[in-house]
Amino acid sequence: MNLSIVLSTQPAQFQAATFKGDLETNLRRIAALGYDGVELAIRDPKLVSLDELERLTRACGLSIPAIGTGQAWGEEGLSFTDPDPGVRRAAIERIKSHVPCAARFGAVIIIGLIRGIVKPGVDPVQAMDWLVEALRECSAAARPHGIRLALEPINRYETTLINNAAQGLELIERVGTDNFGLLLDTFHMNIEEPSIEASIRQCGARIFHFHVADSNRWYPGAGHLDFKSILNVLFAIGYHGYVSGEFLPKPDADTSARQAIANLRQI
Ligand code: LER
Numbered sequence: 269m270n271l272s273i274v275l276s277t278q279p280a281q282f283q284a285a286t287f288k289g290d291l292e293t294n295l296r297r298i299a300a301l302g303y304d305g306v307e308l309a310i311r312d313p314k315l316v317s318l319d320e321l322e323r324l325t326r327a328c329g330l331s332i333p334a335i336g337t338g339q340a341w342g343e344e345g346l347s348f349t350d351p352d353p354g355v356r357r358a359a360i361e362r363i364k365s366h367v368p369c370a371a372r373f374g375a376v377i378i379i380g381l382i383r384g385i386v387k388p389g390v391d392p393v394q395a396m397d398w399l400v401e402a403l404r405e406c407s408a409a410a411r412p413h414g415i416r417l418a419l420e421p422i423n424r425y426e427t428t429l430i431n432n433a434a435q436g437l438e439l440i441e442r443v444g445t446d447n448f449g450l451l452l453d454t455f456h457m458n459i460e461e462p463s464i465e466a467s468i469r470q471c472g473a474r475i476f477h478f479h480v481a482d483s484n485r486w487y488p489g490a491g492h493l494d495f496k497s498i499l500n501v502l503f504a505i506g507y508h509g510y511v512s513g514e515f516l517p518k519p520d521a522d523t524s525a526r527q528a529i530a531n532l533r534q535i
């Protein structure tokens with residue numbers, strides 16, 4: 269099992285990025301804990317030197333399986349479904365600007381909260397149309413570089429658009445390209461899926477990336493999810509991507525990351 273953990277390259281309000289702060293220090297900590305890779309949350313690729321990133325990750329022996337983009341929503345309010353066409357355009361261009369970084373490291377581009385929410389006064393059908401158009405444009409820009417986009421179903425308390433795997437699969441049908449798939453997150457699945465295992469089976473080869481956090485969003489093993497059963501199904505369907513820890517840094521970042529890797533490796 270290849271394990272990675274979320275690290276934010278810029279200051280962010282998002283609480284479940286386990287590591288934040290100085291990049292080099294954190295990369296060294298993550299490598300020393302035994303992780304194979306690091307999932308980078310990058311608000312704006314313009315603020316990151318790819319040469320420096322390559323030098324640092326190489327020096328630590330860490331790969332970059334995925335790039336999180338949600339901070340463009342959290343910190344700047346960019347979204348594919350904003351009623352303002354300028355905001356929608358900026359969100360699309362921002363995702364397209366992640367392609368060179370993703371191509372350099374072979375990373376999946378995550379579409380999390382940058383999809384937005386159905387804002388007051390917006391027709392939900394219209395919001396879905398904007399979402400599909402944006403995803404088609406971004407997937408088309410990524411495809412020639414061999415890059416895949418993964419949309420994450422996110423629980424109802426954080427967004428009104430695409431909360432579960434079934435809605436994610438419907439969206440895949442509408443977008444209609446093979447480099448667009450899903451990122452499943454056990455924290456959201458625990459809230460929205462009738463059966464986490466059945467939904468993983470349903471999504472099958474469309475699972476491009478996988479987040480783990482326990483039911484309380486602490487590290488796996490701190491809540492009541494059955495990770496042995498979940499991961500057995502995930503690998504049985506032929507998933508061979510990364511299992512990426514995205515959990516609260518509780519009781520602190522190092523302890524949570526150490527407990528996660530110990531518990532997951534035991535499985
Ligand atoms: C991001 O991967 C995620 O899981 C969301 O909860 C972001 O708010």
Ligand code: MN
Binds near residue numbers: 420453479514
């Ligand atoms: Mn997640």
